[in-house]
Amino acid sequence: MSVVLQEPGLVEEVAPVRSRRGLVWQTIRRRPSAALGVAILVVVGLAALLAPWVAPYGLHDQVGPVFGHPSRAHPLGLDDGGIDMVTLLMWGARISLVVGFAATAVSMLIGGTVGLLSGYFGGATDTILMRITDYFLVIPDVPLMIVVAAIWGPSLFHIVIVIGILLWTGTARVIRAQVKSVRERVYVKRARALGAGHARIVLRHVLPQVAPLLIANTVLTVAVAVFDETALSFLGLGDPSRISLGKVIENAFQRAAISSGAWWAIVPPGALVALVILGCSLVGQALEDALNPRLRVAHLGARTFRLRPLVGRGGAL
Amino acid sequence: MTALLEVDDLHVWFELPDGGELHAVQGVSLAVEPGERLGLVGESGCGKTTTALAIMGLLPPTALASGRVVLDGVDVLAGGERTMRPHRWVDVAIVFQGAMNALNPVRTVGAQIVEALEVHDVARGASARGRAAQLLESVGIPAARGRRYPHELSGGMRQRAAIAMALACRPKVLIADEPTTALDVMVQAQILELLDGLCRDFGLALLLVTHDLPVVAQLCDLGAVMYAGEIVERGPVDALHHDPRHPYTRLLFAATPDLERGDGPVVSIPGAPPRLDRALVGCPFAPRCDRRFEPCGVRRPALRALDDGHAAACHLNGVG
Amino acid sequence: MTLLGVEDLVVRYPVPRGLLRTLARRPRVEVHAVDGVSLSVGSGELIALVGESGCGKTTTAQAVLRLVDPVAGRVRFEGQDITALSPRALRPLRRQMQIVYQDPYESLDPRLRVRAAVEEPLVIHGLGGSRASRAERVREALGRVELSPPELFLDRYPHELSGGQRQRVAIAAALVLEPRLLVADEPVSMLDVSVRAGILQLLDGLRRGGLGILMITHDLSTAARFADRIAVMYLGRIVEEGPAGEIVGNPQHPYTRALLSVVPSRDPRKRRRPQILRGEAPDATRIPPGCRFHPRCPVAIEICPKTDPRLERPAAARSPEHRAACVRV
Numbered sequence: 001m002s003v004v005l006q007e008p009g010l011v012e013e014v015a016p017v018r019s020r021r022g023l024v025w026q027t028i029r030r031r032p033s034a035a036l037g038v039a040i041l042v043v044v045g046l047a048a049l050l051a052p053w054v055a056p057y058g059l060h061d062q063v064g065p066v067f068g069h070p071s072r073a074h075p076l077g078l079d080d081g082g083i084d085m086v087t088l089l090m091w092g093a094r095i096s097l098v099v100g101f102a103a104t105a106v107s108m109l110i111g112g113t114v115g116l117l118s119g120y121f122g123g124a125t126d127t128i129l130m131r132i133t134d135y136f137l138v139i140p141d142v143p144l145m146i147v148v149a150a151i152w153g154p155s156l157f158h159i160v161i162v163i164g165i166l167l168w169t170g171t172a173r174v175i176r177a178q179v180k181s182v183r184e185r186v187y188v189k190r191a192r193a194l195g196a197g198h199a200r201i202v203l204r205h206v207l208p209q210v211a212p213l214l215i216a217n218t219v220l221t222v223a224v225a226v227f228d229e230t231a232l233s234f235l236g237l238g239d240p241s242r243i244s245l246g247k248v249i250e251n252a253f254q255r256a257a258i259s260s261g262a263w264w265a266i267v268p269p270g271a272l273v274a275l276v277i278l279g280c281s282l283v284g285q286a287l288e289d290a291l292n293p294r295l296r297v298a299h300l301g302a303r304t305f306r307l308r309p310l311v312g313r314g315g316a317l
Numbered sequence: 318m319t320a321l322l323e324v325d326d327l328h329v330w331f332e333l334p335d336g337g338e339l340h341a342v343q344g345v346s347l348a349v350e351p352g353e354r355l356g357l358v359g360e361s362g363c364g365k366t367t368t369a370l371a372i373m374g375l376l377p378p379t380a381l382a383s384g385r386v387v388l389d390g391v392d393v394l395a396g397g398e399r400t401m402r403p404h405r406w407v408d409v410a411i412v413f414q415g416a417m418n419a420l421n422p423v424r425t426v427g428a429q430i431v432e433a434l435e436v437h438d439v440a441r442g443a444s445a446r447g448r449a450a451q452l453l454e455s456v457g458i459p460a461a462r463g464r465r466y467p468h469e470l471s472g473g474m475r476q477r478a479a480i481a482m483a484l485a486c487r488p489k490v491l492i493a494d495e496p497t498t499a500l501d502v503m504v505q506a507q508i509l510e511l512l513d514g515l516c517r518d519f520g521l522a523l524l525l526v527t528h529d530l531p532v533v534a535q536l537c538d539l540g541a542v543m544y545a546g547e548i549v550e551r552g553p554v555d556a557l558h559h560d561p562r563h564p565y566t567r568l569l570f571a572a573t574p575d576l577e578r579g580d581g582p583v584v585s586i587p588g589a590p591p592r593l594d595r596a597l598v599g600c601p602f603a604p605r606c607d608r609r610f611e612p613c614g615v616r617r618p619a620l621r622a623l624d625d626g627h628a629a630a631c632h633l634n635g636v637g
Numbered sequence: 638m639t640l641l642g643v644e645d646l647v648v649r650y651p652v653p654r655g656l657l658r659t660l661a662r663r664p665r666v667e668v669h670a671v672d673g674v675s676l677s678v679g680s681g682e683l684i685a686l687v688g689e690s691g692c693g694k695t696t697t698a699q700a701v702l703r704l705v706d707p708v709a710g711r712v713r714f715e716g717q718d719i720t721a722l723s724p725r726a727l728r729p730l731r732r733q734m735q736i737v738y739q740d741p742y743e744s745l746d747p748r749l750r751v752r753a754a755v756e757e758p759l760v761i762h763g764l765g766g767s768r769a770s771r772a773e774r775v776r777e778a779l780g781r782v783e784l785s786p787p788e789l790f791l792d793r794y795p796h797e798l799s800g801g802q803r804q805r806v807a808i809a810a811a812l813v814l815e816p817r818l819l820v821a822d823e824p825v826s827m828l829d830v831s832v833r834a835g836i837l838q839l840l841d842g843l844r845r846g847g848l849g850i851l852m853i854t855h856d857l858s859t860a861a862r863f864a865d866r867i868a869v870m871y872l873g874r875i876v877e878e879g880p881a882g883e884i885v886g887n888p889q890h891p892y893t894r895a896l897l898s899v900v901p902s903r904d905p906r907k908r909r910r911p912q913i914l915r916g917e918a919p920d921a922t923r924i925p926p927g928c929r930f931h932p933r934c935p936v937a938i939e940i941c942p943k944t945d946p947r948l949e950r951p952a953a954a955r956s957p958e959h960r961a962a963c964v965r966v
Contacts, residue, residue, distance in 0.1 A: 194735075194761055306397070472917075530903050555906065
C-alpha cells in the first residue's frame with residue numbers, strides 16, 4: 001500500500017553519452033602535449049616506414065667525401081662513409097623503432113601477464129611472481145647484453161629479447177596494482193557471487209579497466225626501449241649488420257667525428273632519438289594523467305574561485 | 318540582534334569541461350543568530366555543500382560566485398580570497414564531509430590542532446599544545462590520545478578530532494557538513510550530543526548541512542530545505558514538520574521512515590531533480606509535485622514570508 | 638518453507654602478522670567476525686539483520702552465500718548442507734541465491750549497458766536458450782523492477798542512470814535467474830531518502846511473491862517497517878531476535894533498547910530520551926569475557942563478566958518467538 005505517485009520515471013534529460021571507450025582518443029584531442037607527441041611520432045614513424053621509397057639517396061651510396069659538410073644537397077652532411085645523413089637517419093629510425101616496438105611487445109606480454117596473474121590471484125601466486133620480478137629487476141642491463149652477445153652473438157633478435165626481459169618488470173608492477181584495485185570493485189565481486197569463472201571475470205571486467213593504463217604504459221615503455229637500443233648499439237653490442245640510430249652515433253664516434261668537427265654526424269641522430277622519446281613521453285604521460293585518478297591533484301594553487309558581478313536576477317542564464 | 322552570519326542572494330556557477338555552466342546555487346539567503354542552530358537540509362545535488370563551501374570561501378577555481386556573505390557586518394565574499402582569509406577559521410569554521418578521513422595520516426592528532434592554532438596566530442609552542450589538549454578534552458577525547466595518529470583512533474574519535482580542529486580559533490559560527498553520515502547510530506548520537514553541548518557551552522551558532530532530516534529535527538531550531546539550488550522552505554523545524562508549506566518538504570518528511578511500525582503508506586518521490594546546467598522554467602519541483610497547477614510550469618515561485626519566520630517558495634501559498 | 642538455515646556459524650579472519658611478530662612467535666590474532674550465529678529465512682519472509690559496523694552482519698551474509706568460508710557451523714539451503722561444498726558443486730546453487738550490494742554506483746560495470754548487465758547472469762549459467770529468449774527474460778526482469786518501458790533503459794550505461802535506477806538494475810540482474818533467496822546488503826543506505834521507499838516497496842513486493850530476503854541494515858526504522866523478523870547483532874553474535882513489531886515495541890536486551898533510544902525521530906516534538914552508550918564497540922579481536930556487551934552495558938551486574946548468556950525467551954516477551962541473550966531478562 002503506497003502512495004508512490006507515478007511509475008519511477010526516467011532521469012528527465014539524459015546526460016550525453018560519454019563512454020570511456022573513446023578515452024584514449026579524447027585525451028589526445030584535448031591535451032596539446034599529447035597532440036604534439038602524436039604528431040612527432042607520426043612524422044618520424046612515417047619517415048621511417050617510407051624510407052625505402054622516400055629517402056633521398058641510397059643507404060650504401062657514397063655520395064661525397066668522409067664527413068662531408070652540410071650543403072644544399074645534403075642538409076645534414078655526410079657520415080664517415082660519405083653516406084647522406086638524412087638517408088641514414090631515416091633508415092636508422094626504422095631499426096630503432098622496430099626494435100623499440102618489438103621489445104615493448106615482448107615486455108608487455110610478459111609484464112602484462114605477470115601483473116594480471118599476480119594482481120588477480122594474489123596470495124602465493126602473487127608472492128612467487130613478485131619475487132621473480134625482483135630478481136629480474138636486479139639484473140644489470142649492459143653486462144647481460146655483453147654476456148648474451150658473447151655467447152649467442154649480437155643480433156637484432158637478441159637485442160629485442162634482452163630489452164624485453166629488462167623492461168617487463170615495470171609494466172608488471174603497474175598492471176598488478178591496477179588489477180588489484182579493480183578486483184576489489186563491487187561489480188567484480190558481484191560477478192564472482194554470480195558464479196562467473198575467472199576467465200570471464202578477467203576478460204570482461206578486469207581487462208577493459210586495465211587496458212587504457214596498459215596502453216599508456218606501453219607508450220612509455222617504447223620510449224625506454226628505443227633509448228636502451230640506442231645505448232646498447234652505441235656500446236657496440238648491437239647487430240653489426242643493421243644500422244640503427246645508435247649505430248650511426250657509434251660509427252661517428254669511432255671514426256673521430258668529434259675531433260673532425262663533424263657535429264652533424266653525431267648530433268642529429270642523438271636528437272632524433274631524443275625526439276622520439278619525447279613524443280612517446282608526451283603521449284604516455286598525458287594518457288596516464290587522464291587515466292589515473294590518483295594523479296589528479298586537487299585545488300592546490302594560487303587560483304581560487306572568481307566573482308561574477310551581479311547582472312540582475314537570472315541574467316546569468 | 319544582528320545576525321552573526323548572513324548570506325544574501327548567493328549564486329554559484331561551476332564551469333563545465335565542455336563549456337557550459339552548472340548553476341549549483343541559485344539565490345540562497347539565510348541568516349544565523351548567535352547560539353542558533355540552522356539545519357540546511359536537502360538531497361544529493363541540491364547545492365547545500367556548495368553553499369557551505371561558498372560561505373567559507375573554499376570554492377574550486379572552476380567556480381564563479383555572486384551575492385553577499387556577511388560576517389559580523391563585513392561582506393567577506395566581495396574581495397574573494399583576500400577578504401575571506403582573515404575570517405576563515407577565526408570567525409567561521411567548517412567540519413567537512415568525511416573530515417574524519419581527511420586528517421593528515423602522518424601527523425598526530427594533537428599536532429594537527431597545534432598547527433591550526435599556529436597558522437592562525439592564536440598560540441604557539443607550549444601554550445598551543447596546552448590549548449590543543451584543552452580542545453581535545455572539550456570534545457571528549459582524553460588529552461593523552463592527542464599523541465596518537467589518526468589511524469589509531471576510531472571513526473567517532475576522528476570526527477571529534479575534526480571538530481576540535483574546527484574550534485581551535487574559537488569561531489562564532491560552526492558549519493558541519495554531514496558530520497554523522499558515515500557513523501553508526503550510537504556514535505552519531507554521541508557526536509550530536511557533543512555538538513549540542515558545544516553550542517550551549519560556547520554560544521556557537523551552528524549551520525548543520527545534511528540530508529538526514531531526523532538529525533535536523535532533533536538538533537536544530539530552524540531548518541531550511543533546499544532543492545535544485547535554492548531554498549524552497551525555511552522556518553522553525555516544528556513548523557516544517559507539522560505545517561509544511563511546500564510539497565517537497567511535506568513529501569520529504571513523509572518519505573523519511575520513523576520507528577513506529579505503522580502500516581501507513583510508504584512514500585517515495587518519483588523522478589529526479591532537474592539538471593542545473595540548463596535554465597529552469599517555472600517551479601523546479603513541478604514535474605514531481607503532486608499538487609501542481611497552472612502557474613507552476615510558467616513562473617518560478619519566490620521565497621515568500623508566510624508568518625513568524627516561516628517562508629516557502631510555492632504558488633500554493635499565493636501566486637506571485 | 639525454510640529456505641535458509643544457519644546454525645552456529647563461526648567465521649574468523651586472521652590478522653596478518655608482520656615479519657617480526659612471526660619471528661617472535663607471537664600468537665596469531667584473529668578477528669572473530671561471526672561467533673556463533675543461527676538464523677533462518679523462509680520463502681516470503683524478510684529478515685532484517687541489524688547492527689552497527691563491525692558486528693558481523695555483512696560477514697554473515699557473505700558466509701551464507703559461501704563467499705567466505707566459515708570455520709564452524711552449518712549453512713543449509715533448502716535443506717541441503719552447503720557449508721563444505723566445492724565451488725563447482727556450488728555453482729548451480731548460486732542461481733538460487735543472489736545478492737544485491739550497497740553501492741549502486743559501484744555494483745554495475747561501467748562499461749556494460751543495462752541490457753548486458755542484466756543478461757550476464759544468464760550467460761554465465763548458460764540459461765535462457767537463444768539470444769531472443771534471453772532478451773525476453775531481460776525485459777521481464779526490468780519490468781519486475783518497475784523500469785518501464787524497458788526499451789528506455791536497455792541501451793543505457795550506468796552513469797546515465799540515477800542511483801535509484803542503478804539499484805533497480807542491480808536487482809533486476811539478481812532476479813533474472815529467478816532465485817529463491819535474495820541477500821540485500823544495505824540496499825538503500827546510499828540512496829536519497831525520497832528514493833528509498835520505492836526500492837523497499839519493490840523488495841516488499843518481491844517478498845510477497847515468495848522470495849526470501851535477508852536484509853542487512855543499520856537502519857532500525859527501515860527494519861521496523863519492512864521486516865517480518867529482526868535479529869540484532871553485536872560483536873559477532875545475535876543478542877536479540879524476534880518479530881519486527883515485538884523487537885521495536887518491546888525490546889528486552891539492553892543493547893537493543895539503547896540502540897532504539899538513540900534513533901532520532903523526524904518529529905521535532907518527539908525527543909526520545911537517548912541512552913547513549915559510552916565509547917565504541919571493542920574490536921573483534923578482543924572479545925570481552927562473559928557477556929560480550931557487559932563493558933558498555935548500563936545494567937550490568939556482577940555475574941555478567943562471568944556468564945555468556947544464551948538466547949532465551951525473555952520473561953516480558955509478548956511473542957513466543959522473541960529471544961534475547963541477557964541474564965537480566
